[in-house]
Amino acid sequence: MKLSIEVNGDRHDIDVDPETPLLWVLRDELRLTGTKYGCGVAQCGACTVHVDGRPRRACVAPVRSVVDKRVTTIEGVSGPTADAVRKAWVSIDVPQCGYCQSGQIMSAVALLTKIRRPSDEDIDHAMSGNICRCATYIRIRRAIHQAAGDAE
Amino acid sequence: MKSFSRNLWAATSLCVAIGLGCVVSCQRSRPPTSEPTWLPADRGLRSVADFAVISDDDERSRALFLEVAKVLQHDRCVNCHPAGERPLQRSGEPHQPLVVRGEDGFGAPGLGCDTCHGESSYLNMPGSPHWHLAPLEMAWEGKSARAICQQIQDPQRNGGKSPAELAQHMTHDELVAYGWAPPEQLEPAPGNQRLLGQLFQAWLDSGAVCPE
Numbered sequence: 394m395k396l397s398i399e400v401n402g403d404r405h406d407i408d409v410d411p412e413t414p415l416l417w418v419l420r421d422e423l424r425l426t427g428t429k430y431g432c433g434v435a436q437c438g439a440c441t442v443h444v445d446g447r448p449r450r451a452c453v454a455p456v457r458s459v460v461d462k463r464v465t466t467i468e469g470v471s472g473p474t475a476d477a478v479r480k481a482w483v484s485i486d487v488p489q490c491g492y493c494q495s496g497q498i499m500s501a502v503a504l505l506t507k508i509r510r511p512s513d514e515d516i517d518h519a520m521s522g523n524i525c526r527c528a529t530y531i532r533i534r535r536a537i538h539q540a541a542g543d544a545e
Numbered sequence: 546m547k548s549f550s551r552n553l554w555a556a557t558s559l560c561v562a563i564g565l566g567c568v569v570s571c572q573r574s575r576p577p578t579s580e581p582t583w584l585p586a587d588r589g590l591r592s593v594a595d596f597a598v599i600s601d602d603d604e605r606s607r608a609l610f611l612e613v614a615k616v617l618q619h620d621r622c623v624n625c626h627p628a629g630e631r632p633l634q635r636s637g638e639p640h641q642p643l644v645v646r647g648e649d650g651f652g653a654p655g656l657g658c659d660t661c662h663g664e665s666s667y668l669n670m671p672g673s674p675h676w677h678l679a680p681l682e683m684a685w686e687g688k689s690a691r692a693i694c695q696q697i698q699d700p701q702r703n704g705g706k707s708p709a710e711l712a713q714h715m716t717h718d719e720l721v722a723y724g725w726a727p728p729e730q731l732e733p734a735p736g737n738q739r740l741l742g743q744l745f746q747a748w749l750d751s752g753a754v755c756p757e
Contacts, residue, residue, distance in 0.1 A: 414668070434669050435661040436642065448660045453670040458663055504655030511654075519655030522642040 398459055400425065401469025411457035415449075416440045418456045419466060427467035427495050438523030441496040441503075442466050448503040450522075467495035474505045474540070481540040489527035497523045501537050510541050584743055590615060590736025593747045606754035613744050614690035614756075619734040621724040625678050626685040632678055633686070635731065650678040666728045673723035694755035708749050716742030 397406050400423060407422050419425045419442070431439030433452050440451040443465040444458075478501050481487075488494045497520070504511055504519040511519070516534050525533070583594040591612055599605035616622060624633040624640075632640045645653050652658045662676035679685075682702045685693050696702050706714065715721060716739060724734035734741075 412667075438642075441660075447657065448655065450661050453661055453668055454663060455667050500655060507654035515654065518643075518645050518647075518653035521644070522656050522660065524642075 396456060396460055398456065398464060400464045401466060409456060411455060413456050414452050415454040415456050415459055416451035419451060425466050425468050429492055429495060431493065438500060439493050439496040441499040441523065443499060443503060448500055467499060470499065470502055475502050477540040477543040478502050478505065480543060481536040485532050485536045485539065487529055487532045487536050489529055493523060493525045497533055505541055511537065584740045587736045587740055590740055593743050602752055603754045606748060606751035607756040609744055609748040609751055610694050611690055611756050613741065613748055614693060616724065616734045616736065616741050617685060617693055618690065621727055621734045623685050626683055627678065628684040628686040646678045650680060666726055669728050669730060671723065671727050671731065673720050675720060691756050712742060712746045712749060715745045
């Protein structure tokens with residue numbers, strides 16, 4: 394079935410089953426492989442993207458659900474908050490293996506968009522759905538605090 | 546928008562209620578007979594017609610609520626009526642990952658319910674429009690049928706709905722409907738939504754007496 398979706402500001406006409414997970418479309422159809430497949434059941438957060446500015450696990454979102462909405466992936470996230478997060482991530486050298494980090498960053502940007510100066514508790518509650526096998530959680534928290542300061 | 550949605554939940558939650566004044570003044574209907582309009586029993590939920598053999602009004606009313614409570618106390622409903630700050634899942638275990646109700650019942654900023662729960666169930670993921678937790682005052686977790694019956698008749702905990710609005714809610718609300726449309730790995734609530742609506746209306750009509 395032919396569908397038209399907007400990803401990172403670009404419109405894409407695709408021919409897929411509308412029940413296909415958005416994650417498959419991003420990675421296999423549009424070749425936007427920055428968004429990762431981790432668990433496939435919304436338990437790890439590696440596939441986090443933004444839909445109309447809100448975080449969404451792309452593995453449990455049928456592509457039909459994003460028609461007429463704006464999808465943003467790690468390749469397209471931008472603006473002062475995203476810039477501050479990127480700078481903090483590099484400065485603190487947050488990633489270890491890096492596999493989960495695009496999801497971590499998308500969740501961090503979503504949090505900082507909602508709360509400009511999050512507390513540790515705010516961070517824990519917003520980031521608890523993004524797991525990291527390398528256990529970079531302490532650096533992630535530091536980076537979010539640093540980005541919050543830089544974004545102001 | 547969130548405030549509206551919260552109010553909508555309060556107004557349309559499964560926490561159905563009637564005003565106490567109405568309990569006193571409502572005329573009781575005659576015991577139900579085998580009217581052809583009663584829906585048949587379905588998957589563990591009895592038909593209203595099955596209660597016609599109970600001639601005592603109070604006894605029949607109590608029995609009807611206990612039947613309604615089979616749905617209200619089911620995991621599909623109780624999991625999002627938790628007594629604490631976290632929802633439950635599956636057969637009542639803590640939700641994984643850790644999520645919290647947040648200020649409005651729609652989750653924490655940055656990790657709202659809609660991060661994972663879409664407008665309908667999809668693959669393993671439960672879903673329904675406006676997916677969120679019931680307010681704390683509407684918690685059902687760990688409560689008896691009697692306690693829930695009393696709770697939903699308390700204007701402070703029922704969203705202020707009229708009996709007609711409550712019956713409408715039971716029969717048509719989309720979030721209530723989810724109880725019978727979970728993903729494959731989860732057990733649906735007993736019966737079906739229309740049958741629940743009939744049982745609830747029959748309970749109202751019989752005087753809305755709470756079980757012991």
